[in-house]
Amino acid sequence: MEFIFYxxxxxxxxxxQTDSERLILRKGLIxxxxxxxxxxxxxxxxQKRTPLLRLLRARKVTVRTLSGKISFYxxxxxxxxxxxxxxxxxxxxxxxxxxxxxxxxxTRALGAxxxxxxxxxxxxxxxxxGYYNGIIAAxxxxxxxxxxxLDSLRITVPRITTVIAVFTGAAWLFAFINNLLKLSRxxxxxxxxxxxxxxxxxxxxxxxxxxxxxGAVLTRRTASTLAFKAAPMYCFGTLLFPALxxxxxxxxxxxxxxxxPPAALEAAPPKRALLGHISCPLWWSAANAxxxxxxxxxxxxxxxxxxxxxxLSLSLWYCILYFLYMRQSGVSKTHSMLVISxxxxxxxxxxxxxxxxxxxxxxxxIFQTFTGLCDVCIFCRGKLKLKLKNMYYAKLSELL
Numbered sequence: 001m002e003f004i005f006y007x008x009x010x011x012x013x014x015x016x017q018t019d020s021e022r023l024i025l026r027k028g029l030i031x032x033x034x035x036x037x038x039x040x041x042x043x044x045x046x047q048k049r050t051p052l053l054r055l056l057r058a059r060k061v062t063v064r065t066l067s068g069k070i071s072f073y074x075x076x077x078x079x080x081x082x083x084x085x086x087x088x089x090x091x092x093x094x095x096x097x098x099x100x101x102x103x104x105x106x107t108r109a110l111g112a113x114x115x116x117x118x119x120x121x122x123x124x125x126x127x128x129x130g131y132y133n134g135i136i137a138a139x140x141x142x143x144x145x146x147x148x149x150l151d152s153l154r155i156t157v158p159r160i161t162t163v164i165a166v167f168t169g170a171a172w173l174f175a176f177i178n179n180l181l182k183l184s185r186x187x188x189x190x191x192x193x194x195x196x197x198x199x200x201x202x203x204x205x206x207x208x209x210x211x212x213x214x215g216a217v218l219t220r221r222t223a224s225t226l227a228f229k230a231a232p233m234y235c236f237g238t239l240l241f242p243a244l245x246x247x248x249x250x251x252x253x254x255x256x257x258x259x260x261p262p263a264a265l266e267a268a269p270p271k272r273a274l275l276g277h278i279s280c281p282l283w284w285s286a287a288n289a290x291x292x293x294x295x296x297x298x299x300x301x302x303x304x305x306x307x308x309x310x311x312l313s314l315s316l317w318y319c320i321l322y323f324l325y326m327r328q329s330g331v332s333k334t335h336s337m338l339v340i341s342x343x344x345x346x347x348x349x350x351x352x353x354x355x356x357x358x359x360x361x362x363x364x365x366i367f368q369t370f371t372g373l374c375d376v377c378i379f380c381r382g383k384l385k386l387k388l389k390n391m392y393y394a395k396l397s398e399l400l
Contacts (some may be wrong), residue, residue: 014072022064025070035283039082040067043236046207049358054204064236066215083208087191090255094186094242099199102232102242103179109172117170141168158303188241190255195224195240207238211256215381216353222346223321245299253352261352262339265330267399273373273390277326277343281318288312318346320399329388331376332397341363342388354382360400364393376400 015026023037044064053059057076062069074080098239123232124132143162150157186199191272195209218234233252234387253261269277325343332339341350363375374393378386 013145016072016074018080018081021231025072028073028106032284035070035137037063037065037070040080041067044207044209044212044238045083045236048055048206049204064220069093083194083210089192090190092188092190092241092391093182094188096184098179098230098241098243099183099186101224101228102239103176103183104224105220105232106179106183107169107172107176110169112175113168115178116167116174119174127348129212134253139163139166139170142170156302156308158306160303161306172279179180180196182237183242186242195235195256197239209235209238209240211235216351216384217253217256218384219350219352221348221350223324226324257337257352257354259334259336261337262332262334264332265341266332267391267395268330269326269388269390270373274323274326276390278319281322283316285319288315301326301335320345331388331396331399338378338388338400340376340388344386349386351378351380351384351386353378368393 006046013029014029015024017024020361023035023039023042025035025037027033027035027325042063042065045344046062046064048060048062049058050060059071059076060071060073061080069233098366105180115233120135122133123135140163143159143166146162146166147159148160158242181201182205183199184201187197188194189198194213195211196207197209198206199365214235216235219231220234226242227242230245231249232243233240233249235256241252250261255294275282282319288308288311292305292312295305295308300347322343325348328348329342330340337352337354339350341348343349359379361377363377363381364373367372372393373390374387374396375387376391376396378388
């Protein structure tokens with residue numbers, strides 16, 4: 001419905017004016033909205049062309065600022081160049097392995113299950129219930145085959161567990177292939193004050209970032225990126241490059257920020273703060289172990305024991321992962337740059353930002369006051385926030 005109103009009938013609903021200083025967009029017919037966007041506040045201009053838009057020779061344009069974003073549709077021959085076009089300096093193309101690693105890190109099992117379920121439902125509503133029933137039957141038959149294979153190995157697993165495992169695996173594979181097609185043919189073009197990325201196979205994406213006044217460059221590491229020693233880079237919520245080794249990442253940071261980043265972190269969490277970093281998965285492990293012990297004594301349902309065993313394994317895995325994140329957390333500062341690395345969610349985030357762009361806050365509870373520890377929060381442009389826990393207060397006060 002949005003596509004019909006804002007593309008086919010956009011002559012009646014949309015009016016766009018641009019000059020060297022601002023962008024004026026008028027949307028609506030009865031209820032009219034007028035957007036005034038200064039060109040100096042624009043951070044990212046992205047264009048998206050789905051197969052349907054490519055067939056109709058159109059594109060969807062999104063203009064992002066630090067305050068929000070606006071979107072509208074244009075035809076392919078309609079020019080929209082509010083930003084200047086400087087000469088290209090560097091052009092980098094991502095290899096297939098780099099794109100595959102980034103797609104792997106972007107794929108989440110829970111989100112993939114939701115997307116896969118929605119896709120199956122859409123197939124059933126468009127193509128008929130026969131296709132929907134065929135997909136469900138294929139999942140059930142695969143689960144039966146998996147159960148028979150495990151039974152031959154004398155491994156007893158409830159049928160519902162194999163069905164959930166097969167559905168989750170199919171959903172994850174579906175989401176991974178979708179992300180891989182989205183990140184294929186990734187190309188980064190660097191010029192003076194701007195960075196342009198283009199990628200995609202069926203749906204084509206193109207983003208132009210203004211790099212004159214960067215707030216921060218984010219590097220996101222997970223267990224897989226730690227194993228391959230390569231991690232994707234982001235800026236203003238936009239992917240700069242799928243996965244880079246440490247040496248190339250530092251070179252790219254030097255181009256973006258205009259100065260060489262520090263080689264190592266100067267302050268790191270002490271070893272005695274380990275329990276504070278892994279406390280959440282550790283408590284989950286203890287609770288799962290206790291419930292599993294009680295289930296083994298009472299002889300409860302095998303499905304419940306399978307769930308508890310899975311929860312215990314997952315909690316222990318996160319204990320190990322959070323320990324590795326703690327070993328690579330810390331803060332470093334030079335005369336013109338600040339680098340902070342800390343865990344956020346289930347990933348290790350590293351923010352590299354100019355000294356003038358950061359705003360910091362120290363937090364201390366009653367236990368940290370007596371032990372000489374503190375938590376430090378770093379805020380920067382683009383609504384980025386990173387909190388590093390259990391650091392030496394005296395050392396951080398001297399460093400920051």
